[in-house]
Amino acid sequence: MIPASFSYKRAWSADEALDLAAQHGDDAKFLAGGHSLLPLMKLRLAVPEILVDIGRLPEFSYIRDDDGHIAVGTLTTYHDLARSSLLASELPLLAHAAGQVGDPQVRHRGTIGGSLAHADPAADLPAVILALDATLVARGPAGRRDIGAGEFFRGLFETALEPGELLTEIRFPKPQAAGWSFQKFTKRAIDWAIVGVAVQGDRVALVNMGQRPLRASGVERALSGGAGPRDAAAHAAEGTRPPHDINADSGYREHLARVLVARALEESRSRA
Amino acid sequence: MKLTVMVNGRQVAAEVEDRTLLVHFVRDVAGLTATNIGCDTSSCGACTVLLDGQSVKSCTVLAAQADGCEVVTVEGLAGPDGELHPMQSAFHAEHGLQCGFCTPGMVMAAVSLLRENPAPTEEQVRSGLEGNLCRCTGYHNIVRAVLAAAEAGAEVTR
Numbered sequence: 001m002i003p004a005s006f007s008y009k010r011a012w013s014a015d016e017a018l019d020l021a022a023q024h025g026d027d028a029k030f031l032a033g034g035h036s037l038l039p040l041m042k043l044r045l046a047v048p049e050i051l052v053d054i055g056r057l058p059e060f061s062y063i064r065d066d067d068g069h070i071a072v073g074t075l076t077t078y079h080d081l082a083r084s085s086l087l088a089s090e091l092p093l094l095a096h097a098a099g100q101v102g103d104p105q106v107r108h109r110g111t112i113g114g115s116l117a118h119a120d121p122a123a124d125l126p127a128v129i130l131a132l133d134a135t136l137v138a139r140g141p142a143g144r145r146d147i148g149a150g151e152f153f154r155g156l157f158e159t160a161l162e163p164g165e166l167l168t169e170i171r172f173p174k175p176q177a178a179g180w181s182f183q184k185f186t187k188r189a190i191d192w193a194i195v196g197v198a199v200q201g202d203r204v205a206l207v208n209m210g211q212r213p214l215r216a217s218g219v220e221r222a223l224s225g226g227a228g229p230r231d232a233a234a235h236a237a238e239g240t241r242p243p244h245d246i247n248a249d250s251g252y253r254e255h256l257a258r259v260l261v262a263r264a265l266e267e268s269r270s271r272a
Numbered sequence: 273m274k275l276t277v278m279v280n281g282r283q284v285a286a287e288v289e290d291r292t293l294l295v296h297f298v299r300d301v302a303g304l305t306a307t308n309i310g311c312d313t314s315s316c317g318a319c320t321v322l323l324d325g326q327s328v329k330s331c332t333v334l335a336a337q338a339d340g341c342e343v344v345t346v347e348g349l350a351g352p353d354g355e356l357h358p359m360q361s362a363f364h365a366e367h368g369l370q371c372g373f374c375t376p377g378m379v380m381a382a383v384s385l386l387r388e389n390p391a392p393t394e395e396q397v398r399s400g401l402e403g404n405l406c407r408c409t410g411y412h413n414i415v416r417a418v419l420a421a422a423e424a425g426a427e428v429t430r
Binding site for chain 2: 001002003004005006007008010031034035038039042051053055079102103104105106108109189190
């Protein structure tokens with residue numbers, strides 16, 4: 001399979017990327033590593049007329065300690081996240097989860113910004129940034145804008161980014177509560193999670209339990225009311241609408257969410 | 273679009289459609305057909321090549337994304353006199369293949385793995401090859417081959 005025809009434009013600066021996107025409007029898509037977008041284009045589920053390749057902009061690939069936050073550039077690959085010693089000490093949840101995405105080849109190319117802007121509810125990192133209470137920094141024709149992770153994901157493959165806006169940085173507060181865990185269940189290593197769970201302290205987020213990544217609010221309420229991991233995990237499927245597909249039906253996903261949340265909370269406590 | 277890719281040390285320049293995938297560039301333009309197209313959905317790893325030293329699935333990379341970069345395929349591993357790369361020798365010695373379809377991708381994934389981790393444990397080899405499927409179920413010998421190559425110091429050569 002090859003994608004439908006499109007016109008490829010390589011941006012050599014962020015300004016050039018924004019100009020190209022502004023010029024072509026809805027017909028243009030940004031291309032980072034391409035590991036979310038290209039598979040969709042091969043299936044004709046995405047048919048952009050213009051691809052604006054931002055993959056050669058080195059200024060967007062970094063992980064740094066910045067004024068009490070950890071700042072991660074949008075083009076940082078899963079591979080670099082997984083191997084970062086700064087993340088290993090400050091945000092081990094992010095480093096660990098990035099190392100569980102896909103397989104080594106995918107991790108060499110796929111980027112954090114690409115994954116988040118793509119907003120696949122079955123992807124790992126969207127739930128991780130919810131659990132870490134990150135802020136997403138976007139740049140567009142109107143300038144810079146900060147978007148809280150909780151407001152970023154709007155629906156299936158849909159985010160708060162406006163046409164022509166480029167996600168440039170993800171900012172993470174240093175977690176107050178040390179315990180963390182990332183659990184996912186897949187049939188094969190390279191598959192998307194049937195269900196996944198990211199926990200940082202008392203924040204719990206779910207992968208693939210609805211149209212977008214979700215906080216497990218029932219679990220969080222139970223935890224704040226003093227419930228233990230097992231009792232809190234019983235609320236894992238509350239307020240979710242998990243998909244029914246070839247891998248699992250909704251009831252199985254609800255069961256899996258309760259099992260994985262219990263494991264995640266127990267592991268998180270053991271690390272706190 | 274016009275692009276130039278260094279493939280196995282040889283500069284390959286061509287005018288191609290913007291939508292050309294790297295695997296088609298390697299096979300049809302550079303004429304190197306050892307790299308196989310298996311699933312064509314970035315699952316099986318048969319099309320794995322090195323792009324600037326790192327393993328990638330060339331069915332999920334545009335040729336345009338490799339413009340100006342360096343690509344190594346399994347044909348680029350052996351020495352100029354035909355002497356096998358230590359990873360190839362290890363696959364041969366340990367019978368790390370049956371039908372051979374996954375082998376070019378498997379070897380390239382293994383070369384990339386040892387560059388990042390020259391002395392992996394068996395478990396690290398198994399997880400490091402997660403992105404490559406072998407339908408002959410030849411994994412045990414493949415893992416043995418990679419461990420043998422690591423032992424022989426495969427990462428330091430070429």
